[in-house]
Amino acid sequence: MLLLTFSDIGLIVTLVIIAAGLGLILKLALKGKEIDRRIIFIFIFFSVASPIIFQIKFSEKATAVVKSIYDKIDNLPEGSKILISFDFDPAMAPEVQPMAIVLGRHALIKGHEVVFMSLWTTGQSLLTEIINEYILPDFPEKQEFIDYVTLGFKAGNEGVLKVIATDFKKMFPVDNNGRPLDSIPIFDGVKSCSDFDLVISIGGGKPGPKEWILFVTDPSNIPMAVGVAAVIAPQMYPYYPAQVLGIMGGVKGAAEYESEFIGNYERFKDMKTPGLLTMGPQTLAHTVIMAFIIIGNIIYFRKRKKEAKS
Amino acid sequence: MRKSSLMVLATVATLFIVSWIFKGIALEDIYESNYLQGFLLTFSAFLTLSIMSFLYKDNPFYKFSEHLFVGVSAAYAMVVGFWTTIVGNLVPRLSESLSNFFQIPYQEGTYNFFYYLPVIFGLMLLMRLSKKHGWMSRIPLAFIIGTTAGLNFIGYLRSDFTNQIAATFIPLLGAAGEWKGIGDFFSNLSLSAGGQLVMMLSNWVIFLGVFCGLIYFFFSREHTGLFGKASRVGIWILMITFGASFGYTVMGRISLLVGRITFLFKDWLGIIS
Amino acid sequence: MRIKYSFLLALFLLLIPFSALIFGQDGAAASGETESADSLALTLPAPVTNLKAINTPNDHGHSFTVTWDISADDGGGLKNVLFYRVMRSDNPDSSFKQRGENKLPRGASTYQDNGSKRKESDDFSADFTDFYYRIDAITIDSNVFSSSGIYGPVQSKGEWYNTGRTPVLVAVIIFLILTMIFVALAKKGADLYIRPLAGIEAVDDAIGRATEMGKPILYILGLGGADQIATIASFTILSRVAKQVAEYQTKLIVPCYDPIVMTVAQDIVKSSFMDAGRVDDYKEESVYFVTQSQFAYVAAVNGTMLRELPATNMYMGKFYAESLILAETGALAGSIQISGTDEIAQIPFFVVACDYTLIGEELYAASAYLGKEPILLGSLKGQDMAKAAIIVLMIIGVVTANIGGETLENFRELFKVIN
Structure with a gap:
C-alpha cells in the first residue's frame, strides 16, 4: 500500500490549490479582466508558507561548482588551516547562513583548524550566534584556540584585507576575547593569509567575496572558495575555476552542499538543513512565478493580436 | 483621525x-x-x-x-x-x-x-560642515580618492583584466586541448557534463560570449553587416546574462521571504518546530 | 664529572651528521625489506641535496626562499624520512636554529623563510646580513636525522620594482599611449566617429513628447557622489537635456541625493539655459536636494512621480537597490523611461522596467557622444582600441590553447601577475 507522509499530503494539497487558482486566473484573464497585483502576492505567500508548514523537502545533488568546494575541504590533510570570513548582515542571513553552518561543521569534523572572522559590523553577532548555537554543540570535544578561534569583526573594509594579505597579526593583534594571537596555537607559523590552506568568504555585499579575491587570494595564489548571496552569484562566475575553486550561489548552493554533507557523514544524517528546507518554498514559488510569466505572455500576445486585427 | x-x-x-x-x-x-x-x-x-x-x-x-x-x-x-x-x-x-x-x-x-x-x-573632512572652511575637506578627499584608486588599480587590472583575458585561452577543439580527430570524437561521444562534447560547447560559449560582447561595446564603428550580426549576438548574450541575474535575484528575495515567514511561524506563532 | 658528560654528548651529536655521510648510503643499500620499522628509524637517512637559498624576489626584504632536492629516503629508499627542518644561522659553523614553528612534512622541497621587519621582534631578520642555511632530514625519532651541507652566505633585501607586476605596467602604458594619441587627435579637431546609441536617440523624442503633452521631465542623477565616473557622465547628458528643455520650454525636475552633486547640477542646468538663450526661464528650485538616506530619497522621488506624472523619466548614474523601485513606479505612472548605469547588478532591473537602457560603458559613450569633449572622446577611442587588442589576443590565445603544451604555457606566462 502506498504510504503518504505528512509532507506528501501537504504537497499534494498545495499543488491542487495553486493549480486551481492559476486556472481561475487564466480564465479571468482570457476574458479580459485585469488581475490585481495583490493576487500575485497572495499566491507567492501561499506557495512559500505552505511548504514551510508542511516541511516539504526536495532532493538536491551537488553541481560541479559546489562539489569542488566540498572535495577541497574533504581532501585537505587533517590539521589544515582554513579561514572563514562571515561578510554578511542579518538581512542577507537567510541566504548565506546555511552555508556558514555547514562549512563550519565540515571543516571541524575533518579536523581542520578553523579561524572565523568578519568584515561587517553586523557580522560579529551573527558569527558568535552561528558558532555557539549551531556549530559547537555538535563538537563538544573541540577546543577554542586549538581547533578553532574567533577573531570577530575588524573595521577597515579593503584596508583590512590589504594588510592581512601580508601581515595577519598587524591587523589582528588580539582575538575576539582580547587574547594575543601570538599565544594562540592555531596561529603558530601563520604570518599572512598565504599560510592558510583555504580561504572562504561568505557574503554578498562590499566588502565581500570579490574584495577577498582582488586583494588577498588572487595576488598570493591562495585557494579560495566563495559562498554568495544569489544576487551577485552571476558576477562570481568569471572567476571560476581559475581564481576561485568553487561557488555556492544563494540558498541553492547551500542546499547542494548540505545534501552532499549529510549524504557522506552518517553522524549528521539527521541534522537540520536550513538550505534544503528553503529549497521547498523556492521550488513552489518559482513554479508559480513561471506560471504567471506564461499567463502574462499569453495575455500580451492575444492583446497584440486583437490590436493588430482592429 | x-x-x-x-x-x-x-x-x-x-x-x-x-x-x-x-x-x-x-x-x-x-x-x-x-x-x-x-x-x-x-x-x-x-x-x-x-x-x-x-x-x-x-x-x-x-x-x-x-x-x-x-x-x-x-x-x-x-x-x-x-x-x-x-x-x-x-x-x-x-x-x-x-x-x-x-x-x-x-x-x-x-x-x-x-x-x-x-x-x-x-578633522579636515569635518570642516565640510563650515561654509567658510569647507575647501579644507577637499584635501583628505583627494587623498582618499587617490589612494583608493591606486590600491584598486593593481587588483582590478590583475584579477579583472589580465587574468580574465588569460582565462579565455581555451581550446575550442577537444576538451583539454587534445584533438584526436573527428573519428575519435564521434566514437567517444557522450552527453555527460564532464564529456568532451559538453566541455567543448561550454568553451565555445565562453569564447563567443566574450568576443561578441566586446564587439557590442565597440563604439568606433557602425554596427552593420557581419559586425552588426556579431553585435546582435553580443546583446543576446548580455540579455541572457541579465536574465540569469534576474532569476538569481528572485531566488534571493524568496529566500529572504522564507526567512521572515519562518520567523513568524516558528518564533512568534510557534506552529512549526 | 658533569662537564665531561656534556663534552661526550656534544661530540656524539657532532658525529651524527658525519656518520650520516659515511654510513648513510651504505646503510640504505644494506637495509633489506625484512628490517622492522623501528630499526629503520634508527638508520640515518640520506641528506637532502642541491640546497639553495636566495633572497625572495619582489618583496619588502627580510625573507629568503630555500629550495632543495628531497632526500633519497623520502618516499623511496629506506622511506624513513618523515620531516624536514630548515636551520639557519648567521655563522656557518655554529648556532643553527630551526626556522618556523613546525617541521615540514615529507615531500617538501621548498620553504619561504619570512622574518619580521620589526627590530623589537624575536623573529627579526636583518637585511644585508649574511645568513647560512642547512636542511635536516628527520626520521620518526627526532634525534635521528641527517643534515645537508651548509649553503651560504646569502643576504636578503627589498626591491623597489616588483617584476611580477610587469604585465599590469605594460597594459597601463599601452592603454595610456592609445588614449593620449586619441585625445590629441580629438583636440586637433579630427572627426572621431562614435556610433549612435538607441537610448540617446530616444532622448530627443522623449523631450518632444513631454513638450507636446505639457508634462515635465524628471532627471535622476543616481546615488553616486560627484567624483564617480557614472555621475560625471550623467552631468554631460543632463547638460544636453537641459539645453533642449530650455529650447522647447518644458519643465525639468532634478531631485538630488548628494548636496555636492546638486550644486554641480544647478550650475550645469543654468549654463545650458544660458546657451539656449533662455536664462530667464531657469528656476533654481527645479534642481533641489532631497535627503541622503537611500530609501527616504526613493520614497520622495516616487511621490514626485505619482504627483507630477512626468512624461519622461531619466535615470543616469550610479544606482543600487532602489533601481527597480524607481523604475517600477515610473512605469506605473506611464512615463517613457530611459536609464543608464554602470552598476552591473542593477542593469537587469532597468532593462525590464525601462524603455531604453544604456548598458554599462554605453553610459560613458553617450556622454562622449553628446558632449564631444576631447578627453572623453579620446579615452573612449582608446578603450575601443584596447578592446580590439583584447580580441586579437583572445584569438591568438585560443589558437595556442589548441596547440597546447609549451606554446600555451609561454603565452599564458605573459599575462601572469604575481603579487
Missing part, C-alpha cells in the same frame, strides 16, 4: 498586547525575563508585518517601521563606527593614556606618530 483609522489602530494595539501576554506566558520556562522576551518577539513580528503591509498599500504602520529602521541603522552604524574604527583601530596606536582610558591594550610601534595624520585628515 477618521473613525476607521482609529479602529484599525485599536485592533492592532489589542492584538499586540494579547500576543505579548501569550508569548510572555509561553516563554516562562525558557527565560527569566520572559515578559521582556515576549515583548521583543511580538515587536519583531509587528515590524515584519508592518513592512509586509506595504504590499497591500502604503500606510502609517509601514512608514513607522521604515523610519525606525533608517534611524536605528544610522545610529548603530555610527556607534559601531566609533568603537571599531576610532577606538578599535586608531586609539591603540595613538596614545597609551587614551588606550588605558578606553581599556584596550596599547600597541607599541616605532612609527606610531604617523597615526596622527588620519586624525588631522579626519
Whole structure:
C-alpha cells in the first residue's frame, strides 16, 4: 500500500490549490479582466508558507561548482588551516547562513583548524550566534584556540584585507576575547593569509567575496572558495575555476552542499538543513512565478493580436 | 483621525498586547525575563508585518517601521563606527593614556606618530560642515580618492583584466586541448557534463560570449553587416546574462521571504518546530 | 664529572651528521625489506641535496626562499624520512636554529623563510646580513636525522620594482599611449566617429513628447557622489537635456541625493539655459536636494512621480537597490523611461522596467557622444582600441590553447601577475 507522509499530503494539497487558482486566473484573464497585483502576492505567500508548514523537502545533488568546494575541504590533510570570513548582515542571513553552518561543521569534523572572522559590523553577532548555537554543540570535544578561534569583526573594509594579505597579526593583534594571537596555537607559523590552506568568504555585499579575491587570494595564489548571496552569484562566475575553486550561489548552493554533507557523514544524517528546507518554498514559488510569466505572455500576445486585427 | 483609522489602530494595539501576554506566558520556562522576551518577539513580528503591509498599500504602520529602521541603522552604524574604527583601530596606536582610558591594550610601534595624520585628515573632512572652511575637506578627499584608486588599480587590472583575458585561452577543439580527430570524437561521444562534447560547447560559449560582447561595446564603428550580426549576438548574450541575474535575484528575495515567514511561524506563532 | 658528560654528548651529536655521510648510503643499500620499522628509524637517512637559498624576489626584504632536492629516503629508499627542518644561522659553523614553528612534512622541497621587519621582534631578520642555511632530514625519532651541507652566505633585501607586476605596467602604458594619441587627435579637431546609441536617440523624442503633452521631465542623477565616473557622465547628458528643455520650454525636475552633486547640477542646468538663450526661464528650485538616506530619497522621488506624472523619466548614474523601485513606479505612472548605469547588478532591473537602457560603458559613450569633449572622446577611442587588442589576443590565445603544451604555457606566462 502506498504510504503518504505528512509532507506528501501537504504537497499534494498545495499543488491542487495553486493549480486551481492559476486556472481561475487564466480564465479571468482570457476574458479580459485585469488581475490585481495583490493576487500575485497572495499566491507567492501561499506557495512559500505552505511548504514551510508542511516541511516539504526536495532532493538536491551537488553541481560541479559546489562539489569542488566540498572535495577541497574533504581532501585537505587533517590539521589544515582554513579561514572563514562571515561578510554578511542579518538581512542577507537567510541566504548565506546555511552555508556558514555547514562549512563550519565540515571543516571541524575533518579536523581542520578553523579561524572565523568578519568584515561587517553586523557580522560579529551573527558569527558568535552561528558558532555557539549551531556549530559547537555538535563538537563538544573541540577546543577554542586549538581547533578553532574567533577573531570577530575588524573595521577597515579593503584596508583590512590589504594588510592581512601580508601581515595577519598587524591587523589582528588580539582575538575576539582580547587574547594575543601570538599565544594562540592555531596561529603558530601563520604570518599572512598565504599560510592558510583555504580561504572562504561568505557574503554578498562590499566588502565581500570579490574584495577577498582582488586583494588577498588572487595576488598570493591562495585557494579560495566563495559562498554568495544569489544576487551577485552571476558576477562570481568569471572567476571560476581559475581564481576561485568553487561557488555556492544563494540558498541553492547551500542546499547542494548540505545534501552532499549529510549524504557522506552518517553522524549528521539527521541534522537540520536550513538550505534544503528553503529549497521547498523556492521550488513552489518559482513554479508559480513561471506560471504567471506564461499567463502574462499569453495575455500580451492575444492583446497584440486583437490590436493588430482592429 | 477618521473613525476607521482609529479602529484599525485599536485592533492592532489589542492584538499586540494579547500576543505579548501569550508569548510572555509561553516563554516562562525558557527565560527569566520572559515578559521582556515576549515583548521583543511580538515587536519583531509587528515590524515584519508592518513592512509586509506595504504590499497591500502604503500606510502609517509601514512608514513607522521604515523610519525606525533608517534611524536605528544610522545610529548603530555610527556607534559601531566609533568603537571599531576610532577606538578599535586608531586609539591603540595613538596614545597609551587614551588606550588605558578606553581599556584596550596599547600597541607599541616605532612609527606610531604617523597615526596622527588620519586624525588631522579626519578633522579636515569635518570642516565640510563650515561654509567658510569647507575647501579644507577637499584635501583628505583627494587623498582618499587617490589612494583608493591606486590600491584598486593593481587588483582590478590583475584579477579583472589580465587574468580574465588569460582565462579565455581555451581550446575550442577537444576538451583539454587534445584533438584526436573527428573519428575519435564521434566514437567517444557522450552527453555527460564532464564529456568532451559538453566541455567543448561550454568553451565555445565562453569564447563567443566574450568576443561578441566586446564587439557590442565597440563604439568606433557602425554596427552593420557581419559586425552588426556579431553585435546582435553580443546583446543576446548580455540579455541572457541579465536574465540569469534576474532569476538569481528572485531566488534571493524568496529566500529572504522564507526567512521572515519562518520567523513568524516558528518564533512568534510557534506552529512549526 | 658533569662537564665531561656534556663534552661526550656534544661530540656524539657532532658525529651524527658525519656518520650520516659515511654510513648513510651504505646503510640504505644494506637495509633489506625484512628490517622492522623501528630499526629503520634508527638508520640515518640520506641528506637532502642541491640546497639553495636566495633572497625572495619582489618583496619588502627580510625573507629568503630555500629550495632543495628531497632526500633519497623520502618516499623511496629506506622511506624513513618523515620531516624536514630548515636551520639557519648567521655563522656557518655554529648556532643553527630551526626556522618556523613546525617541521615540514615529507615531500617538501621548498620553504619561504619570512622574518619580521620589526627590530623589537624575536623573529627579526636583518637585511644585508649574511645568513647560512642547512636542511635536516628527520626520521620518526627526532634525534635521528641527517643534515645537508651548509649553503651560504646569502643576504636578503627589498626591491623597489616588483617584476611580477610587469604585465599590469605594460597594459597601463599601452592603454595610456592609445588614449593620449586619441585625445590629441580629438583636440586637433579630427572627426572621431562614435556610433549612435538607441537610448540617446530616444532622448530627443522623449523631450518632444513631454513638450507636446505639457508634462515635465524628471532627471535622476543616481546615488553616486560627484567624483564617480557614472555621475560625471550623467552631468554631460543632463547638460544636453537641459539645453533642449530650455529650447522647447518644458519643465525639468532634478531631485538630488548628494548636496555636492546638486550644486554641480544647478550650475550645469543654468549654463545650458544660458546657451539656449533662455536664462530667464531657469528656476533654481527645479534642481533641489532631497535627503541622503537611500530609501527616504526613493520614497520622495516616487511621490514626485505619482504627483507630477512626468512624461519622461531619466535615470543616469550610479544606482543600487532602489533601481527597480524607481523604475517600477515610473512605469506605473506611464512615463517613457530611459536609464543608464554602470552598476552591473542593477542593469537587469532597468532593462525590464525601462524603455531604453544604456548598458554599462554605453553610459560613458553617450556622454562622449553628446558632449564631444576631447578627453572623453579620446579615452573612449582608446578603450575601443584596447578592446580590439583584447580580441586579437583572445584569438591568438585560443589558437595556442589548441596547440597546447609549451606554446600555451609561454603565452599564458605573459599575462601572469604575481603579487
